[in-house]
Amino acid sequence: MGYLLLGIAAALTSAFSWAVSTILIKVGMRGKSPIAVNIIRLYIVSVLFAGIFLVTGRFSEIASLPPLTLVVAFVSAQFGFVIGDYFYFNALNIAGVSRTVPITSTYPLWTILWDFLFLGRSIKPQVILGAFLVVAAIVIVRKAEEEEHINGKAFLFALLAPISWSLAILMMDWLTGYVEALTLAGLRMVLAALGVTLFLPRFWEELRAVTRKELAVLFGAALFGLLIGQYFFVYSVNLVGSEVAAPVSAINPIISSALAIVLLKESPNKRILEGLVLAVLGVILISTA
DSSP: OHHHHHHHHHHHHHHHHHHHHHHHHHHHHHTTTTHHHHHHHHHHHHHHHHHHHHHHHHHHHHHSHHHHHHHHHHHIIIIIIIIIIHHHHHHHHHHHHHHHHHTTTTTHHHHHHHHHHHSSSOHHHHHHHHHHHHHHHHHHHHHHHHHTTHHHHHHHHHHHHHHHHHHHHHHHHHTTSOOHHHHHHHHHHHHHHHHHHGHHHHHHHHHOOOHHHHHHHHHHHHIIIIIIIHHHHHHHHHHOHHHHHHHHTTTHHHHHHHHHHSSSSOOOOOOOOHHHHHHHHHHHHTTOO
């Protein structure tokens, strides 16, 4: 029971950190492309983790990892922080926080599906009911976006993001059996920064134009979302598995939407709020099964 409570507490901490990061990213993206924003935050967090590894002497641990482990970590990082976050940032940029996070919060549903298909874990009836509520939430939010004439591309991006994240989580779940939590969290960030470097020449001029204020905002986004949030999420997966950590951490839409309404002045939509409630209820059912 002690490990369960500690794992849930870690997942909740990651959820709050991700919510704060979402707001900071939305602010930092004003006038910037999603890929440029992602390059900045991944480089920032990679430097932070490199400093942590240098102080704690973890580089030798990484150097001793088998090639297969490094390859899986690299692929997981690309799905999680390059591909998935590309879709997420574009959805945020088009539709805003409160209209994006109810859909992107469905990643626990996809995670549990992959756990069932690839890791052989069972699915309880309560999880199926929770999944039904999550799907209903997606339908409601999409109808609300159609009523507001929001670009359908935003919905597609918001749906592809959690699918990509869930694949990253599936691989990370396997990796936690071989790599310590802090080392794995930092390794995935460094590998994600390595992957996103392919886009550096194309966005170099835009990156040079970033102001100190924008850099400070994105530093905060990297600190909360990629260092604190990711470490506690990996730690939670290590303690209780992705089938518990993912659903619990998905409570972040409530925090994100509330912060968006209060701080970013996004106008609440009744149908979107209904979808948010259904999504959260579905997540709670899944996490308590």
